[in-house]
Each structure stands twice: as structure tokens, then as C-alpha cells.
Amino acid sequence: MDNIVITGLGCMTSLGQDKDRVFDSLMNGKNGINYIQSFDVSSYAAKTGGEVNNFERQLNAINLTCPQYERAARLLLTATREAIDDASLILNQQNPFRIALSTGTTLGGLVNGENYYRALHQNDKKIHPNQIISASQYAPNDFVMSELGMQGMSLVTSTACSASSHAIGYALELLQSDLADVVLAGGFEPMSELTFAGFSILRSITQDKIRPFDKNRSGLVLGEGAGMLVLERENEARQRGAHIYALLAGYGSSSDAYHTTAPHKEGLGAARAMRMALNEAQLNLTQIDYINAHGTATLANDLAETRAIKNVFGEQAYHIPISSIKSMIGHTLGAAGAIEAVATVLTIHNNLIPPTINYNTPDPACDLDYVPNQSREIKVQAALSNSFGFGGNNAVLAFAKPDRY
Amino acid sequence: MIIDKNIVITGCGAVSPYGIGIPALFDGLKTGQSAISLAPFYDEGSVVKKAGYCHDFKPELYKKSDKPVTKSLKRLARGTQFAIIAADQALQEVGYQSGENQGDRIGIVLSSTRTVLEKTEQFYEVLVDKGPRATSPLIFQETVNNASASHISIKYQITGPCITLTEGATSAFSGIVMATGWLRTGKVDRVLLLCAEGLTALCQTAYNHALGHAPVVSNKTADCCPFSLERNGYVLGEGAVAIILETQEHAIKHHANILALIAGCGFAHDAYRVGRCHPNGRGLEVAMKKAIEMANISANEIDWIIANANGSVAGDTAESRAINSVWKNVPPPVSAIKSMLGETEGVAGGIALLAGLLGMKYDILFPTINYQTPDPSCQVDCVPNQSRIKASRHVLLNAMGFGGTCGSLIMTKSPDLESKALVNK
Numbered sequence: 001m002d003n004i005v006i007t008g009l010g011c012m013t014s015l016g017q018d019k020d021r022v023f024d025s026l027m028n029g030k031n032g033i034n035y036i037q038s039f040d041v042s043s044y045a046a047k048t049g050g051e052v053n054n055f056e057r058q059l060n061a062i063n064l065t066c067p068q069y070e071r072a073a074r075l076l077l078t079a080t081r082e083a084i085d086d087a088s089l090i091l092n093q094q095n096p097f098r099i100a101l102s103t104g105t106t107l108g109g110l111v112n113g114e115n116y117y118r119a120l121h122q123n124d125k126k127i128h129p130n131q132i133i134s135a136s137q138y139a140p141n142d143f144v145m146s147e148l149g150m151q152g153m154s155l156v157t158s159t160a161c162s163a164s165s166h167a168i169g170y171a172l173e174l175l176q177s178d179l180a181d182v183v184l185a186g187g188f189e190p191m192s193e194l195t196f197a198g199f200s201i202l203r204s205i206t207q208d209k210i211r212p213f214d215k216n217r218s219g220l221v222l223g224e225g226a227g228m229l230v231l232e233r234e235n236e237a238r239q240r241g242a243h244i245y246a247l248l249a250g251y252g253s254s255s256d257a258y259h260t261t262a263p264h265k266e267g268l269g270a271a272r273a274m275r276m277a278l279n280e281a282q283l284n285l286t287q288i289d290y291i292n293a294h295g296t297a298t299l300a301n302d303l304a305e306t307r308a309i310k311n312v313f314g315e316q317a318y319h320i321p322i323s324s325i326k327s328m329i330g331h332t333l334g335a336a337g338a339i340e341a342v343a344t345v346l347t348i349h350n351n352l353i354p355p356t357i358n359y360n361t362p363d364p365a366c367d368l369d370y371v372p373n374q375s376r377e378i379k380v381q382a383a384l385s386n387s388f389g390f391g392g393n394n395a396v397l398a399f400a401k402p403d404r405y
Numbered sequence: 406m407i408i409d410k411n412i413v414i415t416g417c418g419a420v421s422p423y424g425i426g427i428p429a430l431f432d433g434l435k436t437g438q439s440a441i442s443l444a445p446f447y448d449e450g451s452v453v454k455k456a457g458y459c460h461d462f463k464p465e466l467y468k469k470s471d472k473p474v475t476k477s478l479k480r481l482a483r484g485t486q487f488a489i490i491a492a493d494q495a496l497q498e499v500g501y502q503s504g505e506n507q508g509d510r511i512g513i514v515l516s517s518t519r520t521v522l523e524k525t526e527q528f529y530e531v532l533v534d535k536g537p538r539a540t541s542p543l544i545f546q547e548t549v550n551n552a553s554a555s556h557i558s559i560k561y562q563i564t565g566p567c568i569t570l571t572e573g574a575t576s577a578f579s580g581i582v583m584a585t586g587w588l589r590t591g592k593v594d595r596v597l598l599l600c601a602e603g604l605t606a607l608c609q610t611a612y613n614h615a616l617g618h619a620p621v622v623s624n625k626t627a628d629c630c631p632f633s634l635e636r637n638g639y640v641l642g643e644g645a646v647a648i649i650l651e652t653q654e655h656a657i658k659h660h661a662n663i664l665a666l667i668a669g670c671g672f673a674h675d676a677y678r679v680g681r682c683h684p685n686g687r688g689l690e691v692a693m694k695k696a697i698e699m700a701n702i703s704a705n706e707i708d709w710i711i712a713n714a715n716g717s718v719a720g721d722t723a724e725s726r727a728i729n730s731v732w733k734n735v736p737p738p739v740s741a742i743k744s745m746l747g748e749t750e751g752v753a754g755g756i757a758l759l760a761g762l763l764g765m766k767y768d769i770l771f772p773t774i775n776y777q778t779p780d781p782s783c784q785v786d787c788v789p790n791q792s793r794i795k796a797s798r799h800v801l802l803n804a805m806g807f808g809g810t811c812g813s814l815i816m817t818k819s820p821d822l823e824s825k826a827l828v829n830k
Contacts, residue, residue: 043537137571197532202546389549
């Protein structure tokens with residue numbers, strides 16, 4: 001089986017609109033959460049989120065063929081362009097049919113769907129067909145494929161919080177079965193009142209800060225953004241002299257088969273997914289130097305995830321730094337797997353581990369090393385990135401340094 | 406680590422406007438029965454009133470003893486209900502019993518694009534009309550696109566890998582690619598491929614509003630008529646399909662009925678304009694060629710094509726041109742079964758798989774119904790109006806998404822197809 005490598009990265013979050021700015025901010029423990037501007041939060045108890053600031057103003061500089069394309073598609077396009085440039089990939093020197101786009105999202109273009117719905121109910125005559133065309137799950141992908149002239153496979157995965165991890169795992173499959181030469185794999189998620197209202201009524205959103213693994217954690221805060229990785233087979237990447245960040249060494253997936261929203265209490269499904277990723281990566285337990293946690297700061301997830309990590313690693317769990325960047329950018333849902341993959345790849349590349357911020361009080365039930373408040377400089381040879389979605393849908397990615405195999 | 410193994414189909418289930426189960430689907434398709442009718446949720450003001458709607462869908466009739474299941478079904482989206490019933494048929498066929506600890510060796514791939522829109526709309530309606538505090542958490546949890554997979558994993562204790570693909574018409578085929586990866590690397594022994602979509606009035610209205618941009622929605626002609634000169638658009642449909650995939654080796658070892666082989670697939674994107682297909686179907690042409698190449702056969706060995714064609718003015722022409730580019734001489738017969746069932750997007754690929762299975766087993770080609778005047782831009786033998794007797798060894802299935810994704814898949818007849826299990830369900 002070929003080694004699959006990451007040669008380019010793109011990222012947009014509340015902490016920055018390119019990957020270097022995002023990673024620098026993460027390493028400095030910056031907080032990306034602020035009062036939500038995208039919609040009126042006055043009827044909600046919780047009022048904060050991690051929005052990508054001033055994005056629209058920047059976008060006017062981009063020449064788009066279809067101005068009605070909405071926020072999600074633009075987030076995806078911007079991160080994709082950054083990743084392609086970062087990989088020094090010249091699209092028209094590639095066979096266009098062999099470039100694939102694999103993304104994860106929960107909403108797709110549905111924010112335009114919200115606007116359409118409101119327009120319908122107000123008997124608004126000015127409904128533009130593009131509002132509907134752009135509202136589907138697949139429209140942002142189709143938009144990017146058309147805009148960039150890519151003619152290979154286009155895939156959209158939508159498994160809630162684990163979506164873009166699966167999208168990246170799918171890339172592994174495409175490259176190893178020779179269905180593509182280059183896969184742009186990642187995810188995107190816009191801020192949306194629909195989603196905010198849903199998590200609010202589930203009482204998942206905290207009015208406090210995001211405190212993953214902390215004894216006083218009280219829930220998540222939503223974020224938006226996009227993450228994108230350029231993936232290729234190692235031989236071909238080296239042949240074209242590409243810069244290699246890391247290896248995508250393994251992908252594990254499982255279902256809790258437990259509950260439609262709550263995770264399995266002992267994290268058995270999550271443990272299974274971690275083992276599957278480790279197995280595929282041929283990594284043993286002592287070779288993992290970092291875990292990028294799902295770490296949403298809900299009571300349920302952080303406990304289940306801690307138990308899952310102990311289940312897999314046993315005593316070794318106490319020697320592995322674990323951090324949640326959701327403490328800084330919030331839960332970016334469909335984009336989370338991809339944004340966190342970008343962070344994990346940069347962690348391996350730079351030997352720098354981002355912290356879990358807002359950590360004040362240890363929880364006896366969550367007693368592992370969560371890299372509290374301060375980043376750390378440590379050699380990171382291999383790492384896992386966890387994403388556990390609604391409906392018990394678990395995805396885990398294993399990354400390693402390029403010289404690992 | 407990747408072992409070169411054939412992937413085969415060993416079980417299936419369906420919910421369609423013709424009813425619950427494969428026999429109902431077969432009867433409907435072979436007799437050329439239109440499943441498109443007035444859908445009950447449209448009112449006087451609706452522009453589009455017809456759909457491939459599953460009337461008389463009564464989950465309680467499916468399994469009378471399974472009361473807890475049918476009771477809880479009612480709060481799920483239509484498409485999710487269909488998916489559960491289809492999955493049950495397929496899992497029964499391969500003898501899967503939950504609780505026998507095989508659950509971690511089964512993966513689930515779900516193809517579903519608009520199923521949860523029903524619940525999203527329900528949730529959002531309350532949000533807009535009454536405000537956030539009046540919204541329902543139980544409804545919100547049904548708005549995740551993987552809801553159908555989640556419910557099935559819980560019901561049957563299936564704990565293996567699980568993914569939901571939402572890129573529309575090609576998801577069923579790209580789902581098979583993922584399933585193939587899991588099977589060949591030994592992550593699972595079987596994959597449950599599920600396809601599910603449900604209909605809502607809002608959905609239909611929305612697709613109709615896109616009319617200004619591309620005339621793809623049928624509101625004038627009596628019914629949907631792919632390839633006809635008179636065609637002026639598609640009609641939406643709904644339903645669910647469940648298919649069990651395994652490696653041929655595993656199927657033989659466990660004495661499963663092999664219903665067909667997956668011989669090859671191909672994908673491409675038009676990269677043209679979102680919402681429009683390329684006029685010459687350039688993406689589909691590439692997809693078909695790639696599928697034929699992967700199957701390691703010549704184009705002449707394809708006996709039958711099950712088309713994507715759904716009555717779209719541009720789409721049906723694009724597909725015809727693409728077919729004529731691949732088959733320079735005489736293409737095989739091309740059936741547009743969406744003439745009967747409507748455009749079921751995420752389920753269409755699944756229905757095509759079942760139609761291919763049934764066609765190969767019974768030496769029959771299903772018709773393109775409502776065919777009236779030939780259109781010079783659609784130079785294909787579309788098996789007009791009546792089924793035809795013909796033996797098929799290789800069948801090619803086409804899928805074109807609304808935004809430019811294209812996929813083709815080739816199925817090959819299994820020597821096992823004398824199994825009685827397929828229709829006696």
C-alpha cells in the first residue's frame with residue numbers, strides 16, 4: 001500500500017483566515033469566541049460563537065462567477081485555494097479528471113435555504129433560483145469544482161461532528177485504490193441560526209467559557225470555518241518536489257449503536273475507532289505522542305472520551321498530551337475534523353502542541369494530561385485526531401512524521 | 406494489504422411507491438406502471454403537484470409483531486422510516502440477527518441528500534413562527550443527515566464503520582467505492598448500503614423555483630417523459646433501497662446467494678456551471694469510459710444501460726450524446742426507469758442497482774414509459790413503453806447530479822442468479 005502524504009494546508013477560523021495565522025493563535029492560546037454577529041441572538045440565553053470575522057469584505061476581492069454563492073461555499077473555496085497554493089500545485093498541469101474533492105459538512109449550503117424559507121413565508125417575489133441551487137448539501141463542492149476546473153470525483157460526507165474526518169479518510173481510499181492522483185480533503189461549516197437554535201434547545205451550549213475536561217465545564221460553543229488538506233501518494237509527491245508535512249497513516253470509523261445524541265458512556269465506539277486507526281497506521285500505543293481530542297466541553301463527551309482513551313492506551317494514557325482546540329475556536333461541526341486535522345498536522349510538523357485553554361479545575365474523572373493553558377514544545381512523531389458525531393458516529397485519523405515508514 | 410477481491414451483492418430490500426419489498430418493485434417496473442401521482446401534501450396553490458410518492462406506506466403492516474419499532478417510527482422523517490424497513494429486508498436475507506456479536510463486522514454506508522429536510526423544515530418553522538424556546542430537541546436530533554444510519558445502527562447493534570454521503574445522485578455509487586475499501590482491507594465482512602429519500606412540499610416548491618434558471622421541473626406534461634420531444638422536466642420521487650455487499654470469497658464461504666458482481670465504476674465532474682449539466686455530457690462520457698476500463702471489458706459487452714434520464718430537457722440530451730460518444734456504432738438499449746419512479750436523487754443509484762439485478766435475473770429490460778415523439782437529440786433505443794425480453798450479462802448504470810457530478814457503475818450477472826430468494830420475500 002502506498003504511503004499517503006499531506007502536501008498542502010488551508011484553514012479559516014475565528015482565529016485567522018489562513019493556516020499560519022490560525023496555528024500561531026492556537027499556540028498562543030488565543031480566544032476566538034465573541035458575540036455572534038451573523039444573526040440576532042437576543043432571544044437566546046447563550047450569545048457567543050467563533051465566527052470568521054470580516055470575511056465578506058475580503059471576499060469582494062475574489063472574482064467569483066456567481067455572486068449569489070453563499071458563505072459556506074466561499075469558506076470552502078478560500079481554504080481550498082490556500083491549500084492548493086501551499087502545495088505548489090498547479091491545477092492545469094494535472095490531469096483534471098484525477099483531482100478529487102472530498103468534504104464534510106452538516107449544512108452544506110443550507111444557510112441560503114434558511115433565507116429562501118423566510119423569503120417564501122414573506123411572499124417575497126425576489127427569490128433567485130441560485131438561492132435554491134446553492135442551498136443543497138453538494139452545491140458548495142460543485143461550486144468549487146466548477147470554479148477551479150476540477151473534473152474528478154466530488155464527495156460530500158455529512159455525519160455531524162465527524163463529517164470532515166470521514167471525508168479525509170475517504171481520500172485515503174481514493175488514493176490507495178488509484179481512483180485519484182490528488183485529493184483535496186477537508187470540510188466547511190458556516191455559522192447558522194438553525195444550528196444554534198438546535199444546540200440551544202438541546203441545552204448543549206454554555207454561557208460560560210469553553211472548558212474542555214475541566215470539572216466546571218458546562219457545554220460547547222459553536223464555531224464556523226473551513227479546513228483543507230492536499231493529499232497525494234508519497235512517490236508522486238516526492239517526484240514533483242512537493243513539500244511534505246506529514247503522513248496520513250490511518251483512518252478508523254465506528255458506530256456507538258447507543259443513542260441518537262449522547263455518546264456511549266464508556267466510549268466503546270470511540271475506542272474501537274481509535275484502535276482501527278492505530279492498526280491501519282501500524283502504530284503501537286507508545287508511539288502516539290499527542291491526541292487532538294474531540295473535547296467539546298460537554299459533560300458527556302469529555303468523560304466518555306477520557307474513558308475511551310484509557311480503554312485503548314491503558315496506563316500509557318497518562319503519558320500522552322491531549323488537547324482540545326475547541327477551547328479556542330469552538331465546535332465547528334462539519335468542519336471540525338478538517339480544522340483539527342490541519343492543527344494536528346502542523347503539530348507534527350512543528351513539534352508544537354496547542355493548549356486546552358480555560359482550564360482551571362481538574363476533574364477527578366478526567367485525570368489525564370490535557371496540556372492546560374500553555375502550549376508545549378515536544379517532539380511529536382505520531383498523533384491521533386478524534387471526532388465523535390451525533391448518532392454515535394466516530395472517526396479517528398492517525399498522522400505521522402514523513403520519515404516514519 | 407489490499408487483497409484483490411470481487412465485490413458482490415448478497416441481499417437487498419426496497420420501499421417504493423409500488424409498495425414494500427422487491428416483488429412489488431419488480432411488478433411495477435416490468436408492467437411499466439407509472440408511480441407518479443398527485444401527492445397528498447400539495448395544495449391548490451402548489452405549482453407542482455405530482456411526485457413519485459409512496460402512498461399507503463404503513464410501516465405497521467410490514468412487521469405486525471414489531472410494535473415498539475413501528476410506534477417509534479412515526480416521529481422519524483419519511484425517508485428514515487423507509488430506510489429502516491428496507492434495511493430490515495436486506496439484513497433478514499443474509500440472516501443477520503442483532504445481538505449475535507457480528508455487529509462490529511458490518512459497516513453502513515448511507516446515501517441520502519434530502520431525507521432530513523422534512524425535519525429541518527419542521528424545526529425551522531417553529532423557530533421562525535414561535536421563537537427559539539418553542540423548538541423541539543427531539544426534532545432537531547432528526548435533522549442530522551446520518552439519522553437513518555444512526556437509528557439502524559442502534560436497532561441492529563451494528564457498530565462497524567459508518568459514513569453518510571450526501572452529494573446527490575452519485576452517492577450510491579461513491580458509497581460502493583467506500584464499501585469496497587472497507588471490505589478489501591478486511592475492516593468489515595459486510596456492508597449495508599442504504600439509500601433513502603423522502604418528499605416534502607417545500608422540497609418540491611424549492612426545486613420548482615429553480616425553474617427560472619433551468620427548465621427542469623415538470624408541471625405541464627401529464628407525466629414525466631424522458632427522451633421524448635415533449636419532455637419538459639423531471640418529477641421528484643422518494644423511497645429507500647438496502648443492499649448488502651461482501652467480498653465474493655466471504656459470500657462463498659458463508660453460502661450466501663450471490664445476486665450480482667460489481668464489475669467497475671467511474672466518476673467525473675462536468676465542472677461546467679453549477680445547476681446545469683454540460684450540454685454534451687462530457688463528465689458522464691468520462692465516467693462511463695472509466696467504468697468500462699475498470700471492468701476490463703469492451704463497450705460492446707454492455708447489454709443494457711439504465712439511464713439517469715429523468716425528463717430534464719438538457720439532461721436527457723446530454724446523456725444521449727455522452728452515450729453516443731462512447732458507443733460509436735449502436736449503443737445498447739437505454740431504459741429511463743425514472744419515467745416510472747421519478748427523480749429520487751440519493752436513492753436513484755440504489756433503484757438502478759435493483760433494476761439491474763432484476764433485469765439480469767429475469768432476462769428483461771424495463772421500459773421508458775410515456776414515450777411519445779422521438780427527439781433527434783436523443784438518439785437512443787429507449788425501450789419505449791413496454792418491457793422487452795433480453796438476456797443481460799453486463800448492465801451499466803448512470804447517475805448525474807444536479808450540480809455536475811457524474812457516475813457510472815457496471816454490474817455483472819452472477820452464476821448464482823437462479824436463487825429463489827430474490828423475489829419470494
